[in-house]
Amino acid sequence: MRAGLAEVNLGHQLLRRSLDHAQPRLTVPVPTASPDELAAAADDNLVVHASWATAQLPGARVALAPDLVMVDSGLSCDTFNLVCRARLSPEAASGRIRDALTFFAASGHAFSWWLGPGSTPTDLPGRLTEAGLQATETEEAMVLSLAELTPDPRVPEGLEVRQIASLDDLNRFAALSAANWSPPDSLVVRYYQLTASLLLTPEAPQRLYLGLLDRQPVATAEVTFSGDTAGLYNISTAPASRHRGIGTAMTHLALRHARQAGCRHAVLQAAGSAASPYARLGFRSFGSITEFKPGG
Ligand SMILES: CC(C)(COP(=O)(O)OP(=O)(O)OC[C@H]1O[C@@H](n2cnc3c(N)ncnc32)[C@H](O)[C@@H]1OP(=O)(O)O)[C@@H](O)C(=O)NCCC(=O)NCCS
Numbered sequence: 001m002r003a004g005l006a007e008v009n010l011g012h013q014l015l016r017r018s019l020d021h022a023q024p025r026l027t028v029p030v031p032t033a034s035p036d037e038l039a040a041a042a043d044d045n046l047v048v049h050a051s052w053a054t055a056q057l058p059g060a061r062v063a064l065a066p067d068l069v070m071v072d073s074g075l076s077c078d079t080f081n082l083v084c085r086a087r088l089s090p091e092a093a094s095g096r097i098r099d100a101l102t103f104f105a106a107s108g109h110a111f112s113w114w115l116g117p118g119s120t121p122t123d124l125p126g127r128l129t130e131a132g133l134q135a136t137e138t139e140e141a142m143v144l145s146l147a148e149l150t151p152d153p154r155v156p157e158g159l160e161v162r163q164i165a166s167l168d169d170l171n172r173f174a175a176l177s178a179a180n181w182s183p184p185d186s187l188v189v190r191y192y193q194l195t196a197s198l199l200l201t202p203e204a205p206q207r208l209y210l211g212l213l214d215r216q217p218v219a220t221a222e223v224t225f226s227g228d229t230a231g232l233y234n235i236s237t238a239p240a241s242r243h244r245g246i247g248t249a250m251t252h253l254a255l256r257h258a259r260q261a262g263c264r265h266a267v268l269q270a271a272g273s274a275a276s277p278y279a280r281l282g283f284r285s286f287g288s289i290t291e292f293k294p295g296g
Helices: 035-051 090-105 124-130 167-178 186-199 246-260 272-280
Strands: 005-010 013-018 061-065 068-072 082-084 112-115 133-145 159-163 206-213 216-226 229-237 265-270 284-294
Touching (some): 035 061, 035 068, 035 082, 035 133, 035 265, 035 284, 068 090, 090 124, 112 124, 124 284, 133 272, 159 246, 167 206, 167 216, 167 229, 206 246, 216 246, 246 272, 265 272
Parallel strands (some): 005 061, 229 265
Antiparallel strands (some): 061 068, 112 284, 133 265, 133 284, 159 206
């Protein structure tokens, strides 16, 4: 994979650094992986997902430090602006939380702080609340050893799934993703317009998929690759087409491709009721992920 170059703002230093630094440092044998190893692999994958294309946008700011990652896409959209991979010491935590708030105050952009199973210190949730952030959503962190992927599920009649390789399909993907908000979030569409030339290159660490039912676009999926980890994101089916097995079929195809590409395990964040179809594919929970946002 080609490394993207990002302006990386670490405290007072402005460095140019390869995003290869965002790649995982661990090779995780899943059946024996410790919770910390799984959390590290999942966090590193999230960093690639959130920063690879974004860091190359004009106006974006990405701060990749070993103890904290901050990504501001340049758009005021907390789908793309986030803080994650916190590995803060109790002594440094308050100062680094202030750094993050200052980072986003500089642009005034909306953001989310993703607190996962590996986030430290253990009292980070309380510290974020004290700093004025509010927990808004909690999801399951799930992992699957790709050697244990279940046999192919039944593919719903009329479903065609294709890996996105054209601007037209990327626009369809963006429109479906934006429609996960009500009203549809135009900044989601804008983000994919801005990143299209990056995401459509073979060097991108992300593969996007479009599902068409009777030739109409109805579903999306994304796989982000980091080392031997495949991270699933943007799994969605349009409301009118749900409960027919489309989400399961899209996810299974993406997982098969990840296994063919040499990945050994897959991770995802399961929102609410989505955990049950993933569990049926063999995923198991290894903790929870909570999203914090500025309050008020
Ligand atoms: C989560 C989501 C992608 C699922 O998509 P979907 O196409 O409905 O997925 P499936 O049809 O494969 O599975 C959904 C349910 O329908 C059931 N189902 C599948 N085929 C079915 C059929 N022919 N008849 C009846 N039910 C069926 C599944 O068993 C599953 O049931 P469960 O939730 O009780 O386990 C979709 O609800 C969605 O887009 N939600 C909003 C975005 C989101 O939350 N994404 C997930 C982020 S992790």
